[in-house]
Each structure stands twice: as structure tokens, then as C-alpha cells.
Amino acid sequence: MEWDLRNSRWIALAASCWIMVLNSSIYTFSGYSQAMKIAMALDQKTLTAITTFSGVGSALGIIPGLLYALVPPWLLLAAGAAGQSVALLMIWLTITHRIHGAAVWQLCLYELLIGISQASVQTPVVLASARNFGRDTGAVLGLVKGYHVLGGSIFLQAFYAISGGGGSGDGLPLMLSWMIPLMLPLALAARPLSRTVGSPPVPYGGMYGMSGSLVALAAWLLVVSVLEVFMRFTRGTQVIVCSIIVLLLLLLAVIALEQLISRRGVLDRKVAGSAREALLDHDEKEPAGRTEALLETGATKDHETGRTSPPPRLGDDHTLAQVATSVDFWLLFVALVFGFGAANAVPTNLTQLAISLGYSQKIGSVFVSLFCVSSCFARIAAGLAADYCLKRFGTPKSTFLALGMASNSIGTALAAVPVPGAAIFAAVLGAASDGANWGLTAAIACEMFGERRLGVVFNALLVGNPVGHYLLSSRVVGYFYDREAGRESVCHGGHCFRRGFAALSAASAIGACLCWIVAARTKTRSWQ
CATH class of the missing domain: 1.20.1250.20 (MFS general substrate transporter like domains)
Structure with a gap:
């Protein structure tokens, strides 16, 4: 039996969650802010001003939102990954004094680039998830954004395991700069898929399973955060912590495969031979990244009378x-x-x-x-x-x-x-x-x-x-x-x-x- 992994919305959802974990560098500023403050001799007011620029960059996410209709989603994602990696590498070079004479405005520029690059990755992931699951956008996007908010803690735990305790945090931007590009292969799966008219509703067993894995991951990170306040972890303990995190992340792939197998079993019982293949490949002829055009039902203008038709209905x-x-x-x-x-x-x-x-x-x-x-x-x-x-x-x-x-x-x-x-x-x-x-x-x-x-x-x-x-x-x-x-x-x-x-x-x-x-x-x- 063959499974089309690349055209499974569950595989796409798992890949989207992993991408959002890797796209969470905006939540790691606290991990290297002290090193930046010492290296650049900054006061608290200036440090706070620098971190606000990442928020300003996120607010400029309307730019990748406009570009989404013009360029392939993977290109936006690649540009976002590259922007974050370059900005974090420049921050590392600055706070480790490999670049001399850096000014505060340059650090602000790097944080601004991190913010807009994060939005450049988030936009195609959010839109692909909304597209693939139709009216179940609330549950799906809540899941995707849930992994996003935990990504910062996951990165910090990975850094503690690599550095043996974290040190001053000046090596964190370097680690982030080479880990973030790992999202690029995942872009092949996290893409908008064509929906057929007869596509079934979302089976909530899979959604509950993925939500349960996220809850378990969040609970584990909370326990670790509390324990770190009262005790010092050895490198071996940090490795165990990260291993459990990786296993909980891989659980997404297990759930996605289980849903794919279950879906194929349903199809095998309902359709036979060529009919089943036609159902699975129904929309493959549509150009990738342009399936949104099928949904355009906006109001139009009557050129004879010059009047505009009534506004579109709710959800159009x-x-x-x-x-x-x-x-x-x-x-x-x-x-x-x-x-x-x-x-x-x-x-x-x-x-x-x-x-x-x-x-x-x-x-x-x-x-x-x-x-x-x-x-x-x-x-x-x-x-x-x-x-x-x-x-x-x-x-x-x-x-x-x-x-x-x-x-x-x-x-x-x-x-x-x-x-x-x-x-x-x-x-x-x-x-x-x-x-x-x-x-x-x-x-x-x-x-x-x-x-x-x-x-x-x-x-x-x-x-x-x-x-x-x-x-x-x-x-x-x-x-x-x-x-x-x-x-x-x-x-x-x-x-x-x-x-x-x-x-x-x-x-x-x-x-x-x-x-x-x-x-x-x-x-x-x-x-x-």
C-alpha cells in the first residue's frame, strides 16, 4: 500500500508545528540580553528599547502578507529563515567583540530584521494550516501557535545541554543561527494543499492527540523551569531533558502517520481502484500556490451602471x-x-x-x-x-x-x-x-x-x-x-x-x- 505523505494535511500540520518551534527566536532575547548588556555597556532603558524593535518587525508582517499572493510560500519561508540566521549571527559577532565599533542602532536593526523575518515564516505556515483544515481553523491555529510560544523554552534547554549550563548566553545567538535553517526541508511538507468538495471533516481524534502532545510538552517544560530555580542541572541531566523534548516533538509524526493510515483505510472501504485514485489526485492539476483563486467571490462593479454590488457575505x-x-x-x-x-x-x-x-x-x-x-x-x-x-x-x-x-x-x-x-x-x-x-x-x-x-x-x-x-x-x-x-x-x-x-x-x-x-x-x- 502506498501513502502520499507529501499531500497529507496531517503531515503538513506536523511540519508546520516543527517550523513554528524553529521560528521562535523572537522569544529567546532574555537568554542573551545580559551578555549583550555587558558587552555593549548598555543601561536597562536602552536594552528595553532594543527589544521593542523585534515587536516593530513583527508588526511589519503585513509586508509578507502582501507578498504571499505574489511569490511561492516556500520562498517567503526561506527568506524568513535566512533573515533570522543573518541577524542572529551578526548579534553573536557583536557581543563576542568579533566586530568592533558596533553601535546601538545596529543592534536595533538586527532585532527589527528578526521580527519581520519571523513574520515572513509565520505567514505561509498560518495560511497553509487554515487552508488545509477549512472551518477547523481555531483548533489548528491554536495548536500551531501553541508550539510557537514554547519554542523559546525549547531553544534555551537545547543551549543549556550544549553549553553545559548556559554560561553568559553569548553563544545562544550562534546556536540559533545554525538551527533555524533546519526548517527549510520542512517547507516541502508545510504547504497549502488542494481541498476537494467531498473532503471529510477533521477527525478530532488526531487533533486531540496532537493537542495532548503539546500539553505534555508544556507541562514538562514548566516542571523543568521550576526545578532549575532550586537546583543546578548537570550536563547529563540537560541531555535527558532535551531527549524527552525531542521525543514529545516526534510524537507529532507518529500521530500524523496514524491519521494518514486511518484515512487510507476509510478510502479503501469506500472507493475502489481508479475512483479512489481520482479522489486523491482530484486537484493536482491546479498550479501550486494559486488554489486560493478558486475561492474568490468578492463583490464586483457593474460597468454599465457604475454601481457596486452588495458587499460579500460573512466568510466570503x-x-x-x-x-x-x-x-x-x-x-x-x-x-x-x-x-x-x-x-x-x-x-x-x-x-x-x-x-x-x-x-x-x-x-x-x-x-x-x-x-x-x-x-x-x-x-x-x-x-x-x-x-x-x-x-x-x-x-x-x-x-x-x-x-x-x-x-x-x-x-x-x-x-x-x-x-x-x-x-x-x-x-x-x-x-x-x-x-x-x-x-x-x-x-x-x-x-x-x-x-x-x-x-x-x-x-x-x-x-x-x-x-x-x-x-x-x-x-x-x-x-x-x-x-x-x-x-x-x-x-x-x-x-x-x-x-x-x-x-x-x-x-x-x-x-x-x-x-x-x-x-x-x-x-x-x-x-x-
């Missing part, structure tokens, strides 16, 4: 002009400015919040790890729940975005009081919002505006992330913290973040209300 492919003039798009964008910005402000200030409440620096790092793992869980749970409720009850996916933002509003309000365990509430409930934001934004964009221009719409919505983060974290939380600290560099007490986190709570509540409005409008039009 919209033109960029239709998206830009859509009330729903701008409601969603403003909601993400408030909700996304407030959620991302939590991990940025979580360690300082823990210290102000009397915890040590090490315990503060555990809270940050708890936030990352909880965000991973939220991405999976939000995606699965959104897909299930959409099919079962017709509930718009933006409803779960509103619930996530509402949870962050509660968590930051509890931290502003603060109640006992405020840092834990802020970490877990803030992560619920962060996970829903990252896991559902692309799925909601696809649900509302169609697949054809999803790359541009998705990346345009993500611009709200750095905008909101800068305004709420730097200009609001940072301002109130400095006022409470006075002349001291560190503030202690429950009053330190009271006003700042109260502002985050209000911002999250505004974002949740806007998402509820989008959900109500979507629900109304979905039954027309």
Missing part, C-alpha cells in the same frame, strides 16, 4: 478595500489594541509585580514560565472550544476572544487590589487572554473576511499588538510605577502597580466589550 472573500471599510475590522482592531496590549503588558511587568509583593527574583521567573505555559494551554483550549461551539451552536469565534479579555480584566483587577496570590491570578488569567488572542485572531479573520487575503488581514490586525503594548506597558504601567517608586529604582508594596494594573483591567474590559459587539454583529449576519 473580501477585497482589501472592503476589509478597510468594514466596521467589523476596525472594531476588532481597536479591541486588539486594548485587549492584546493589556495581555502582553502582564508578562512584561510580572517579575517586577512579584518583587513588589515580596517574592524573590527566582520566584518571579517561575511566574513568567507559568504565564507562557498557561498561554499555550489557552491557545489549544480556545481553538477547540471555538470550533466546537461554532459547529454546535453557531457561536462566533470572537465570543471566546471576548471571554479571554474579560478574564484578563479580572486578573489584573485582582493584582491591582492586591489580593493574596495576586501574581498567580495575573499570570494565569492574563495568559488566558494572551492565548485566546494569538490562537483565535487568524481564525476570526478567516471566519469574517475569507481565506484569499488572510495573510494581509491577519498581519494588519496584529499591528494592534505592539501599539497597545507600547501605550499600556510603557506609557501607563511604567509611568505609574515610576511615580510610586519615586527616587528609588525598585518599588515595594501593593501600591506599586495599583493604578497601572487598574488601567490594564479597564483596557481589557473595553476590548472585551468591543469583541462582544463584533460577536453580536457576526451572529446576526451568519443566519441571514
Whole structure:
């Protein structure tokens, strides 16, 4: 029996998850930031300014979104991998003094290149996953983005195993620069596949299996992060840790193959001979990378009367002009400015919040790890729940975005009081919002505006992330913290973040209300 591995959407999904793990260099800045600070004699304010440029680069993801319709997906992915590798290599050469006379603006440029290169890889992977699994975009993209957020921790554990403990971290950019190109062979599998009219719905056994492997990986990384706070791992222990991580990653291939074998068995029972081959190869004649053209159903203009036809229905492919003039798009964008910005402000200030409440620096790092793992869980749970409720009850996916933002509003309000365990509430409930934001934004964009221009719409919505983060974290939380600290560099007490986190709570509540409005409008039009 032959299996067409290259045309299996499950193999494509496994490859996409591995690519997103390798595409997570943007989450590793903390691993080499101290080495950069010492080598370049930087103060904390300058170091913080440098790291914001990776966020600016991610916000420029609209550029690869536009290019996706013009160039093959593998070319975008290759360009992103090359850009990250070159930028990280230049950072390593700089902080190890192999390049002399480097300026701060050059480090900012390297981080900017890392951000936009990361978006260049993410765009074709997200769009291919959305294309291959149709209406199950919530669960699939939640899974893919879940592996993305864990990639930084995986890279750090690999570096600890290679370096025997991590050292100063100056070798981390070099390791990343040669590991990231490993995603290039995976691009052959992680590509958009043609869907036939009679293609079956997604079997949730496979989706639950892959989600379970992600949960196991996240739990293992959390356990390791906690143990590293209280004990020092030997090189042998680090190798064991990494071996378990690799096995959990390879479990994706096992699940994908099992789904492929199961699918082929179903086909063998339902179709025979040439009919089965025709079903499997039905769309092979379509040019690769151009199957999106089959979905174009946007409004057209009547050249005789000069009038424009009615706007496309919910879920139909919209033109960029239709998206830009859509009330729903701008409601969603403003909601993400408030909700996304407030959620991302939590991990940025979580360690300082823990210290102000009397915890040590090490315990503060555990809270940050708890936030990352909880965000991973939220991405999976939000995606699965959104897909299930959409099919079962017709509930718009933006409803779960509103619930996530509402949870962050509660968590930051509890931290502003603060109640006992405020840092834990802020970490877990803030992560619920962060996970829903990252896991559902692309799925909601696809649900509302169609697949054809999803790359541009998705990346345009993500611009709200750095905008909101800068305004709420730097200009609001940072301002109130400095006022409470006075002349001291560190503030202690429950009053330190009271006003700042109260502002985050209000911002999250505004974002949740806007998402509820989008959900109500979507629900109304979905039954027309």
C-alpha cells in the first residue's frame, strides 16, 4: 500500500508545528540580553528599547502578507529563515567583540530584521494550516501557535545541554543561527494543499492527540523551569531533558502517520481502484500556490451602471478595500489594541509585580514560565472550544476572544487590589487572554473576511499588538510605577502597580466589550 505523505494535511500540520518551534527566536532575547548588556555597556532603558524593535518587525508582517499572493510560500519561508540566521549571527559577532565599533542602532536593526523575518515564516505556515483544515481553523491555529510560544523554552534547554549550563548566553545567538535553517526541508511538507468538495471533516481524534502532545510538552517544560530555580542541572541531566523534548516533538509524526493510515483505510472501504485514485489526485492539476483563486467571490462593479454590488457575505472573500471599510475590522482592531496590549503588558511587568509583593527574583521567573505555559494551554483550549461551539451552536469565534479579555480584566483587577496570590491570578488569567488572542485572531479573520487575503488581514490586525503594548506597558504601567517608586529604582508594596494594573483591567474590559459587539454583529449576519 502506498501513502502520499507529501499531500497529507496531517503531515503538513506536523511540519508546520516543527517550523513554528524553529521560528521562535523572537522569544529567546532574555537568554542573551545580559551578555549583550555587558558587552555593549548598555543601561536597562536602552536594552528595553532594543527589544521593542523585534515587536516593530513583527508588526511589519503585513509586508509578507502582501507578498504571499505574489511569490511561492516556500520562498517567503526561506527568506524568513535566512533573515533570522543573518541577524542572529551578526548579534553573536557583536557581543563576542568579533566586530568592533558596533553601535546601538545596529543592534536595533538586527532585532527589527528578526521580527519581520519571523513574520515572513509565520505567514505561509498560518495560511497553509487554515487552508488545509477549512472551518477547523481555531483548533489548528491554536495548536500551531501553541508550539510557537514554547519554542523559546525549547531553544534555551537545547543551549543549556550544549553549553553545559548556559554560561553568559553569548553563544545562544550562534546556536540559533545554525538551527533555524533546519526548517527549510520542512517547507516541502508545510504547504497549502488542494481541498476537494467531498473532503471529510477533521477527525478530532488526531487533533486531540496532537493537542495532548503539546500539553505534555508544556507541562514538562514548566516542571523543568521550576526545578532549575532550586537546583543546578548537570550536563547529563540537560541531555535527558532535551531527549524527552525531542521525543514529545516526534510524537507529532507518529500521530500524523496514524491519521494518514486511518484515512487510507476509510478510502479503501469506500472507493475502489481508479475512483479512489481520482479522489486523491482530484486537484493536482491546479498550479501550486494559486488554489486560493478558486475561492474568490468578492463583490464586483457593474460597468454599465457604475454601481457596486452588495458587499460579500460573512466568510466570503473580501477585497482589501472592503476589509478597510468594514466596521467589523476596525472594531476588532481597536479591541486588539486594548485587549492584546493589556495581555502582553502582564508578562512584561510580572517579575517586577512579584518583587513588589515580596517574592524573590527566582520566584518571579517561575511566574513568567507559568504565564507562557498557561498561554499555550489557552491557545489549544480556545481553538477547540471555538470550533466546537461554532459547529454546535453557531457561536462566533470572537465570543471566546471576548471571554479571554474579560478574564484578563479580572486578573489584573485582582493584582491591582492586591489580593493574596495576586501574581498567580495575573499570570494565569492574563495568559488566558494572551492565548485566546494569538490562537483565535487568524481564525476570526478567516471566519469574517475569507481565506484569499488572510495573510494581509491577519498581519494588519496584529499591528494592534505592539501599539497597545507600547501605550499600556510603557506609557501607563511604567509611568505609574515610576511615580510610586519615586527616587528609588525598585518599588515595594501593593501600591506599586495599583493604578497601572487598574488601567490594564479597564483596557481589557473595553476590548472585551468591543469583541462582544463584533460577536453580536457576526451572529446576526451568519443566519441571514
